[in-house]
Amino acid sequence: MGRIVVGVDGSASSIKALHWAVRQGELTGDTVEAANSWEYPATSWASMMPGLPEDFDPQALATVSLTEALEEALGAERAAGISKVVMLGNPAQNLIDRARGANLLVVGARGYSGFKATLLGSVSLHVTQNAPCPVTVVRD
DSSP states (O other), X not given: OOEEEEEOOSSHHHHHHXXXXXXXXHHHOOEEEEEEEEOOOOHHHHTTSOOOOTTOOHHXXXXXXXXXXXXXXXXXXXXXXXXXXXXXXXXXXXXXXXXXTOSEEEEEEOSOOHHHHHHHTOHHHHHHHHOSSOEEEEEO
């Protein structure tokens, strides 16, 4: 048995990728790990934002968000069988890092292609070019 890493940010394309990864895991016997990343706002934006409450915990917030997305997509029982990883940092790089030793990395595509994807720094484009394992991009 191996491991399938799937990027889940709550978007429709990531939920499709999640469903695809879970089905692939059922076929291969691999475990599924749902990964989510978060970042602090860029410094130029941070200076424009009011102070955050002392009890603000973005890691906990991202964990709750990932858990809710999994439960909504799969139901509570199936979601409980999925490993969850929430990381601070760039989503594409975090997925690449998590994919080390995995059999497969699965991501959604938001429909950007060609030149547009290059301009936007698409996560799916970056991971397909740099992942240490095979990558499946699930399109809408």
